[in-house]
Amino acid sequence: MAGDKGKAGTLRAVVVTGGGRGIGAATARRLAQAGHAVCVNFRADAAAAETLVQAIRADGGSACAIQADTANAADVARMFDEAEAALGPLHALVNNAGITGPLGRFVDLDVAALRRVVEVNLIGTLLCAQEAVRRFARYPTAPGRSIVNISSVAASTGSPGEYVHYAATKGAVESFTVGLARELAAEGIRVNAVAPGTVQTGIHAAAGDPERPARIAPRVPMRRVGAPEEVAEAVLWLVSDAASYTTGAVLRVTGGL
Template identity: 80%
Template sequence: MQNQAEAPGRAVIVTGGSRGIGAAIACRLAAAGYAPCVTYTRDARGAAEVVARIEASGGRAAALQADSTCGADIARLFDAAEAAFGPLHALVNNAGITGPLGRFADLDEAEMRRVAEVNLLGTMLCAREALRRFAMRPERPGRSVVNISSVAASTGSPGEYVHYAATKAAVEAFTLGLAREVAEQGIRVNAVAPGTVETGIHAAAGDPGRPARIAPRVPMRRVGQPEEVAEAVLWLVSDAASYTTGAVLRVTGGL
């Protein structure tokens, strides 16, 4: 396990970090000595609570408002993160939405566009800005991007949210291509693909009972916890994964 001495205040931006998997990632990174910048779009209270939890445990963190689909917001976000904690060490592209559950033929065009913008365009815009920041300090070791995908990229999620699954499959293709493009620069790009995890995203999609319904289909016979996904992200961000790039680490209970 990584301790604070191994990651002395390295700045990490965690998009969508005010709740669920993002909050767990921020807390786990802080416990390992990183300085997470938790981003949020509207949930200022949730982000502040995550920061307070980290600071109460002796860590450092900041809550920063930003829309990951807006280029101007992203530049401002990265400026604020580096002003708070110094040069960027890593980016965790966690912000994502499912949109409503249901058959694809019934999906509203505006919902389709929003899911694609947040899950794919937002991921790409934030990664582009991270690469630009990394290029300013080519001598710094350990620079990396971790994108959060989903088991849906492999299953397709028929009858539920194939539009979401499509964006996550695109995130995995983006991860592989970008990893190969920047490998010679010493920058690593990886992804974590969670299975069904016990978070509020299911209620937001209109189906709070989904985790209990999915659990019997999982080989481990349970859904995951946000903290289990956070451990995978921590490893990919850390120096322990120094020879790992272009990988998609599936945290799915065998699904």
């Protein structure tokens, strides 16, 4: 895609957290296809991340896989250090890492599970954004620096009876997106979010309900759930120069919900 490389033709480095599977993997692939150098972050599934990196390289792209728990500040700093050493100065961050925790009524939610969802979805997003802004500050005249946070339609629906705790973290992510966008706008740094609806990924099985997409599909105005690649296209646009006047936006990719 024209405009996704720097003026000297150098690759623009992007960190994609939780990039080994699902929406993160689709986003990493699409960014690489558009000419970005991609850091595929993973916490536990090294095999999935390495397989994706090898596929990107086989297709002529540039990528590396880096393990880090995004809810751990030391891990986050190390990840960005290693990503820049491997790929060059940071151009963009995609805050994709997230978990739902188990499905069910809020009153029955285990406190440890609640804390982990907040740590990954909210604290992790904040820590990675904070580190990205510190890296951006080293190159104050670099064009196109941006952050894209992955939210969810749950931020609007609240997801009653399923995971209101998850929805609450995504609502916080959207508030954070707007506030940080306004704080950084004068510095030429854009901050946006993508809020997917139900997407066909492994996150549903991880929550204990692999059949959830099929059950949700009839409620969606388009009568289907989304594909990870459809969300990746929205992320790519927000990262790209085509979105140069877009900041503080929450782009809904929901099939009409």
